[in-house]
Amino acid sequence: MKTNSSQPANQIITQGEQPQTLRLIGLIVALIVTLEVYRRVFLFLREGTADPWLIFGTSLLWGIGGVWLLFVLVTSIVDLLPTKAARNIMPWVFALPAISLVFYYLLIPTFRTFWLSLLDFESVKFVGLDNYAFAFTSPAMLESFKNTLIWIVFGGGMSVILGLFIAALADRTRPGFEVTVKTTVFLPMAISMVASAVIWRLVYQYRPGTDQIGLLNAVNVAFGGDPIAWMISRPLNTFLLVLILIWMQTGFALVVFSAAIKGLPSELLEAARIDGASEWQSFFKITIPYIQVTIISVTTTIVIFSLKVFDIVFGMTGGNFGTQVIANEQYSLAFRDFNNGRGAAVAMVLLLAVLPVVYFNIRDFGKESKGF
């Protein structure tokens, strides 16, 4: 190979055929060897008995170096094929890994979950729709449906409304101030859900007596109130949990809305002002219709987020005290009660609830990109 590349160009053309076939065979052998090593590495990692650092190093090495090696080998092989074939195959070299991962990690599990939802708790007997009957009648699930609705309506609604108003107001302030406001409101987005649950546990902390370490109760006691055990006061506790979602998602809504408002042509607003429209009128009659598509996609994104909410409830109340939501109930059924059938059925119900919203989200996303 080395001699080949250092030889003059005319020699490559005349002697090209022979070394190329050899090279192809060599590369294919190398590919087979690599795949075999990959198989062994996989078995080794699955065994998991070696020193943790060895496992860590091996997975790092083969997660990066191995993928690189496979990529180099496959692209080199494709490069040696006739130009037309190479052109047709090359896109698949790039797309196939992603497609097969989606197939393996999303499609197969979805169908398997559906199948499990028709079987009993240990996935042996076929029980038909019994698990779905459970999913729509059990007290815990009815409570979850009710609470999830609160999450969507109150959580989604407040995040969008707050985000929109802060974006509209911040747009009218000095740029420096606007950046500060936007950064402050956006910051919670950067915190993981479980970490926010930990933060808010401290805010809602309750102790009997007068010494309060929880922020909310400290304020409450300072103004002469009695400390309240927030997390066990129904139905207030669900709303207090939703507040965490609003705290996190308002920043997301704000940033997207702010960008959309900035895209609003200033001539439109100027014309409206000249025609004598008030600020309120121009906001509701011009700004909002103009960014409508953005509002819909932000709303649907937050609604999907609220439907799937798990970490906050898991971290704050564990689904106790009347705060259960669908995703946490699914976890409890599948991984605490070890009831595969019921867990799978609830997962399918959740999937069915999310699908129309996803469809809405994608449809409008398509509209938006057509507009550009």
Added chain:
Amino acid sequence: MKHTKIALAVTLVTASLATLALAQSTKTINIFGAFGGAEAAKFQAVIDVFEAKNPGVKVNYSTSADFNTVLNVRVQSGDYPDIAGIPQPGVMKDLAAKGALAPVAGATSSLIRKNYSPAWADLGKANDKKIYGVFHRVNVKGLVFYNKAAFEGAGYKVPKTWVELQALTKSMESSNTAPWCVGMESGGATGWVATDWLENIMLRTQTTKIYDQWISGAVKFNSEPVKNAFKVLDSIWGNPKAVYGGKGSIAATSFLDSAKGLFTKAPQCWLHMQGSFATDFLQDEIKKDLDNKVGVFVLPMINTKLPQTLEVGGDQFVMFKGKNRPEVQKFMSFLATGPSADAWSKLGGGLFPHKDQNLDAYKNKIERSFAEIILSAKSARFDASDAMPSAVNQAFWKGTTDWVTGGGTLDSVLNDIDAAYKK
């Protein structure tokens, strides 16, 4: 450029193959258990003793905060550890029934017969009557802790009977400090403090036969014996003067914080009922001087006609199918002997049921006294909720939590728990 690529690739392949070959030549035992943190560090001392005696064998202990979930997922996917330390006999029986476990070898089972009382050997048996589990660290529940200095300073006497205890708490109510500290908040596991109380009341009001039938589901939750236990519990928890912060604070207070209430600057309460492990929850300065600061008595029997029965708990170690290699069996046998207990008991925070353990090894007198309580018990029963099927255990936790926080009437809560038996 081409050169570096090829060199890189060749190094990658050969280096990996070499380490793989190397890694397979050492003998390792992988243990997956429910306890972590300080407890895992103390278990490491047990492992160190074993490794010193068996050169060439490496023992790895790993844990997960969500132990049951992870173990179940690993079993489903066939990714067995060699040994698992399981806190719930119900889980062990499920796994044995699924055929995922290997019964202990003959050598181990004769050690168990020699070093344990029959009750512990029975707790390690699955439905097929074979021994699968070796108990190592255990605990005893239904202990009442008190602040020695404050308790004796107030002139209180340790009650010997339930009537005396009631009279004692009555007189405590008129002091400025509440009789009991109770906290049951424990994240996703909220409820176990309440089930522990109820189980202890059951063992003090009902025969062990009824208790066993309650575990197996023959005695329903919505039945007189269980309802009565709830009523006894309500006579304490439901009395606003009897619990620090009142009933409303129980579910909002962490079980870890409630134990500390005995030793706050102005004590919040006189008494705290918990398992032997509660000494770990106390303030650091108290933990350093347990013998002088902490007093303990066993919750007295309510029905005095019944013999005293202890509630116990503990992790049992089981071997998985196809993993019973000689070195794994050797470790299981080691756990059934006294030296494995002494390695931990001298560090504190662990009680052991081994008859051949060295009681002098215990770090402090209070733990030694717990161990003596365990060794001398004529009758013991395992934590009932842990012995019930997982779904029932979960429903029991949730049901008691709902009952305490006003999420349902006693009847509706009991019916909900009974419904969990139907899958």
